[in-house]
Amino acid sequence: xxxxxxxxxxxxxxxxxxxxxxxxxxxxxxxxxxxxxxxxxxxxxxxxxxxxxxxxxxxxxxxxxxxxxxxxxxxxxxxxxxxxxxxxxxxxxxxxxxxxxxxxxxxxxxxxxxxxxxxxxxxxxxxxxxxxxxxxxxxxxxxxxxxxxxxxxxxxxxxxxxxxxxxxxxxxxxxxxxxxxxxxxxxxxxxxxxxxxxxxxxxxxxxxxxxxxxxxxxxxxxxxxxxxxxxxxxxxxxxxxxxxxxxxxxxxxxxxxxxxxxxxxxxxxxxxxxxxxxxxxxxxxxxxxxxxxxxxxx
Amino acid sequence: xxxxxxxxxxxxxxxxxxxxxxxxxxxxxxxxxxxxxxxxxxxxxxxxxxxxxxxxxxxxxxxxxxxxxxxxxxxxxxxxxxxxxxxxxxxxxxxxxxxxxxxxxxxxxxxxxxxxxxxxxxxxxxxxxxxxxxxxxxxxxxxxxxxxxxxxxxxxxxxxxxxxxxxxxxxxxxxxxxxxxxxxxxxxxxxxxxxxxxxxxxxxxxxxxxxxxxxxxxxxxxxxxxxxxxxxxxxxxxxxxxxxxxxxxxxxxxxxxxxxxxxxxxxxxxxxxxxxxxxxxxxxxxxxxxxxxxxxxxxxxxxxxxxxxxxxxxxxxxxxxxxxxxxxxxxxxxxxxxxxxxxxxxxxxxx
Numbered sequence: 001x002x003x004x005x006x007x008x009x010x011x012x013x014x015x016x017x018x019x020x021x022x023x024x025x026x027x028x029x030x031x032x033x034x035x036x037x038x039x040x041x042x043x044x045x046x047x048x049x050x051x052x053x054x055x056x057x058x059x060x061x062x063x064x065x066x067x068x069x070x071x072x073x074x075x076x077x078x079x080x081x082x083x084x085x086x087x088x089x090x091x092x093x094x095x096x097x098x099x100x101x102x103x104x105x106x107x108x109x110x111x112x113x114x115x116x117x118x119x120x121x122x123x124x125x126x127x128x129x130x131x132x133x134x135x136x137x138x139x140x141x142x143x144x145x146x147x148x149x150x151x152x153x154x155x156x157x158x159x160x161x162x163x164x165x166x167x168x169x170x171x172x173x174x175x176x177x178x179x180x181x182x183x184x185x186x187x188x189x190x191x192x193x194x195x196x197x198x199x200x201x202x203x204x205x206x207x208x209x210x211x212x213x214x215x216x217x218x219x220x221x222x223x224x225x226x227x228x229x230x231x232x233x234x235x236x237x238x239x240x241x242x243x244x245x246x247x248x249x250x251x252x253x254x255x256x257x258x259x260x261x262x263x264x265x266x267x268x269x270x271x272x273x274x275x276x277x278x279x280x281x282x283x284x285x286x287x288x289x290x291x292x293x294x295x296x297x298x
Numbered sequence: 299x300x301x302x303x304x305x306x307x308x309x310x311x312x313x314x315x316x317x318x319x320x321x322x323x324x325x326x327x328x329x330x331x332x333x334x335x336x337x338x339x340x341x342x343x344x345x346x347x348x349x350x351x352x353x354x355x356x357x358x359x360x361x362x363x364x365x366x367x368x369x370x371x372x373x374x375x376x377x378x379x380x381x382x383x384x385x386x387x388x389x390x391x392x393x394x395x396x397x398x399x400x401x402x403x404x405x406x407x408x409x410x411x412x413x414x415x416x417x418x419x420x421x422x423x424x425x426x427x428x429x430x431x432x433x434x435x436x437x438x439x440x441x442x443x444x445x446x447x448x449x450x451x452x453x454x455x456x457x458x459x460x461x462x463x464x465x466x467x468x469x470x471x472x473x474x475x476x477x478x479x480x481x482x483x484x485x486x487x488x489x490x491x492x493x494x495x496x497x498x499x500x501x502x503x504x505x506x507x508x509x510x511x512x513x514x515x516x517x518x519x520x521x522x523x524x525x526x527x528x529x530x531x532x533x534x535x536x537x538x539x540x541x542x543x544x545x546x547x548x549x550x551x552x553x554x555x556x557x558x559x560x561x562x563x564x565x566x567x568x569x570x571x572x573x574x575x576x577x578x579x580x581x582x583x584x585x586x587x588x589x590x591x592x593x594x595x596x597x598x599x600x601x602x603x604x605x606x607x608x609x610x611x612x613x614x615x616x617x618x619x620x621x622x623x624x625x626x627x628x629x630x631x632x633x634x635x636x637x638x639x640x641x642x643x644x645x646x647x648x649x
Contacts, residue, residue: 031429035429037429037432037433084621085621085625088625089624089625089628092628093571093628093629095355095567095571096567096624096628096629098563099563099564099567099568099620099624100620100621100624100625102560102563102564102620103564103617103618103620103621103624104617104621106560106613106616106617106620107614107617107618107621109613110610110611110613110614110617111614113609113610114608114609114610114611114614118610227436227440227556230433231433231437234430234433238429267444267447267448268444268448270440270444271437271440271441271444273437274436274437274438274440274441275437275441277433277434277437278422278434278437278438281425281426281430281433281434282422282425282426285425285426285427285430286430
């Protein structure tokens with residue numbers, strides 16, 4: 001293994017991991033406040049990628065605006081799914097909430113299949129992102145460098161919002177105890193909307209970056225990516241944003257490194273997330289940075 | 299014999315009568331729907347045992363059904379057709395050696411294989427609880443599906459196994475699964491599972507569901523109870539897998555993604571989580587309903603305006619209906635009640 005290839009794989013792992021991390025944050029925050037595995041989250045990511053694609057091809061928006069458009073669409077969709085499918089069920093058994101989440105997921109997948117067809121569409125990557133930069137002997141596309149940097153900046157923003165602002169404090173309080181939060185005069189529904197908007201925006205950015213790296217989008221792209229991102233969130237400790245980021249990076253790195261160094265394992269690439277997850281949960285049943293939700297509520 | 303036992307016997311007599319009727323008088327298409335519904339009843343009530351009655355949020359039936367289906371396909375195909383079908387790699391010796399045309403034996407072996415897998419998985423799976431259990435079992439289901447793709451010497455990889463059909467001496471082929479097999483197993487499964495639910499073990503299962511710590515404190519061996527529910531449900535899911543192969547004549551890894559599990563989950567939640575009657579009703583509604591909605595995928599004539607065919611529209615409408623039903627019937631159709639509970643209520647009300 002020469003150092004050039006090694007370095008390149010490291011960058012790839014970093015970039016893949018950062019995309020998982022972006023998506024995993026949405027899962028972990030929604031789980032934190034609603035105790036809901038939001039199966040529709042991966043599909044919101046897919047919608048974001050489609051929104052970016054169509055704003056570039058149909059409306060000929062430049063890429064940064066397309067990204068912004070995707071974020072807006074996803075945020076609105078995230079809040080709307082909460083209002084329509086989750087909010088009426090706040091006091092219902094949690095399983096009903098889960099089924100409506102699956103319903104929303106099926107709905108988005110099939111709606112996009114009906115409207116845009118099931119075949120993957122190629123994503124036109126802007127030229128300036130495809131240019132190759134050479135650092136020593138290592139050749140990297142601009143996007144491969146830019147994506148992780150933007151992701152890290154975004155992650156820093158999210159952590160800032162969560163731990164340094166009053167809304168962040170409200171979100172964390174909500175995750176701790178939703179009943180008491182209502183008593184303290186905080187509008188829980190508004191905070192939940194913020195959580196959905198924030199999580200969906202990050203998912204959309206993750207989806208657009210995904211489409212940049214593997215230049216195509218399809219209506220079912222969110223399924224597997226979403227599941228792996230959820231596995232990342234649980235691996236890191238669900239409910240903990242730092243844990244989601246950590247889990248995302250662990251899974252991204254493992255996938256890239258294992259396939260690069262052990263090509264025989266390529267067929268199991270998609271299973272690493274779960275194998276890792278199962279191993280970690282066996283020894284630390286709440287994930288790496290997680291705490292026990294069921295106990296913490298008493 | 300109490301009034302309710304008579305009622306039960308009456309129901310089963312009706313069910314058996316229906317099986318005869320559909321076997322001899324229904325068209326082939328209707329028969330395949332009846333078969334499908336019967337198979338999904340088996341899957342739904344056994345999934346309900348672990349998920350609804352014992353309250354362990356497992357998302358793994360796709361794995362168990364896949365194991366059952368693959369075992370059945372490998373047993374039913376003869377050595378020649380295996381050699382012919384395996385493209386990527388030569389089939390392993392043991393795969394070639396195993397063959398039987400006895401469908402009942404095949405179903406039992408499929409079920410036993412799934413049970414063995416459940417017993418092996420119980421140890422790691424039940425170390426975690428609640429939603430963590432969900433994600434771990436989802437992971438195992440996913441890994442089983444990937445194993446089927448990545449061991450082409452045993453499973454023919456992503457192509458799967460085809461033409462699992464009974465071949466008569468004159469060369470005619472027919473399905474292994476018929477209404478009597480699928481319906482018969484469904485009736486047996488209902489009897490076994492209802493008896494289990496109303497036994498000592500069933501009460502322990504419900505105790506585990508309602509409060510695991512309290513059950514543990516009262517001396518219930520919760521791990522044993524969970525494992526038992528898991529293995530019984532795995533057995534019937536394996537048998538259901540064999541029936542599916544016998545009906546469809548083929549098996550491939552992408553049949554058994556977690557969509558399969560979600561479909562079963564939707565069925566049992568819609569019917570009322572924890573209610574066997576509900577699981578049966580849910581199956582009939584979901585399977586029958588999605589069959590009925592099939593017209594949506596075809597070109598339509600709306601008020602004189604001819605629309606194109608929109609493949610997938612059926613699932614769009616299905617998911618919208620699903621969301622609405624969940625929003626307005628939160629505990630499903632039956633809640634946690636069985637048919638007998640409802641009759642009991644009527645009896646009390648009329649007194």
